[in-house]
Amino acid sequence: xxxxxxxxxxxxxxxxxxxxxxxxxxxxxxxxxxxxxxxxxxxxxxxxxxxxxxxxxxxxxxxxxxxxxxxxxxxxxxxxxxxxxxxxxxxxxxxxxxxxxxxxxxxxxxxxxxxxxxxxxxxxxxxxxxxxxxxxxxxxxxxxxxxxxxxxxxxxxxxxxxxxxxxxxxxxxxxxxxxxxxxxxxxxxxxxxxxxxxxxxxxxxxxxxxxxxxxxxxxxxxxxxxxxxxxxxxxxxxxxxxxxxxxxxxxxxxxxxxxxxxxxxxxxxxxxxxxxxxxxxxxxxxxxxxxxxxxxxxxxxxxxxxxxxxxxxxxxxxxxxxxxxxxxxxxxxxxxxxxxxxxxxxxxxxxxxxxxxxxxxxxxxxxxxxxxxxxxxxxxxxxxxxxxxxxxxxxxxxxxx
Numbered sequence: 570x571x572x573x574x575x576x577x578x579x580x581x582x583x584x585x586x587x588x589x590x591x592x593x594x595x596x597x598x599x600x601x602x603x604x605x606x607x608x609x610x611x612x613x614x615x616x617x618x619x620x621x622x623x624x625x626x627x628x629x630x631x632x633x634x635x636x637x638x639x640x641x642x643x644x645x646x647x648x649x650x651x652x653x654x655x656x657x658x659x660x661x662x663x664x665x666x667x668x669x670x671x672x673x674x675x676x677x678x679x680x681x682x683x684x685x686x687x688x689x690x691x692x693x694x695x696x697x698x699x700x701x702x703x704x705x706x707x708x709x710x711x712x713x714x715x716x717x718x719x720x721x722x723x724x725x726x727x728x729x730x731x732x733x734x735x736x737x738x739x740x741x742x743x744x745x746x747x748x749x750x751x752x753x754x755x756x757x758x759x760x761x762x763x764x765x766x767x768x769x770x771x772x773x774x775x776x777x778x779x780x781x782x783x784x785x786x787x788x789x790x791x792x793x794x795x796x797x798x799x800x801x802x803x804x805x806x807x808x809x810x811x812x813x814x815x816x817x818x819x820x821x822x823x824x825x826x827x828x829x830x831x832x833x834x835x836x837x838x839x840x841x842x843x844x845x846x847x848x849x850x851x852x853x854x855x856x857x858x859x860x861x862x863x864x865x866x867x868x869x870x871x872x873x874x875x876x877x878x879x880x881x882x883x884x885x886x887x888x889x890x891x892x893x894x895x896x897x898x899x900x901x902x903x904x905x906x907x908x909x910x911x912x913x914x915x916x917x918x919x920x921x922x923x924x925x926x927x928x929x930x931x932x933x934x935x936x937x938x939x940x941x942x943x944x945x946x947x948x949x950x951x952x953x954x955x956x957x958x959x960x961x962x963x964x965x966x967x968x969x970x
Contacts (some may be wrong), residue, residue, distance in 0.1 A: 596658075
């Protein structure tokens, strides 16, 4: 197909590959074709590359184009060939994406140079949006992580990717592909924060250490929210309609104690303060509700949930800044939950009546602390309450005088 074409004439090679689609039956052999485009030969069972006995490696393959000092230039030419080919044969996009997993699964069979070239090629395709990060999950297999091979490959790939993309773009790409924590690419005996930091410090990639710290925090926050919701759901399932009121009260008290215990443990383990913790507990409490499909029941459900677990919120709002943090978060929560938006004022009143929020916290929020999201509507809902609280404060001051 390309026998008489100069191996550096990428335009003619691209045209030849384009024209050869029907002859070579890309639709049927697309996966094999991608193996050849990457390695220059066929990947036999076990990952051994079988090159052509007479001609050797295909000259326009990644492993050939990426040789020498111009590794990234060669990978870019290769990436352009892939793009042009898949624009003509759209079905090859999915076939190549699937085949990339097969190629990555055998990096232990390639040379050190070939793995550097492959990492560069993958970075180019991901950077261009042709591939997602999802195929990288293939590197998390035990036989690739145990000796650090997967980590070396990942490090090189990320170095090339970050040369043209921001750390935020990387984070979004990892999240979209559900790759998870990068620590999963480390050898099993080195999957801890210290090893992670030391590795990327040595590689002069501090931005990855910062990203990892943020990712861990997000995971820990989500874990507490899920744990709180799980405790409350499990407790609710244990309740019986035959239980006496005293039994229900004791059961609820025990549930709240369990939630507080989990919150305090998370605070100590993650060095969180009250304001950071109480908003997560709020989310867990609200996430545990089985919301009714009937709009007229929503208000009662929300107020009942707050009343049942107000003791938890009260324990976690012992400081003014914790109260303000909770109230601002409730504002954002109500703004983001359309079914609760019109009940924000009633929710604030319930938090006040159950001693979670003080009058001073509510007045501060109303006068200068409210967030922009839904502000005008929420201020209107709480206007009557704030006027009442301000009047009570004036009465108290008059009595003191």
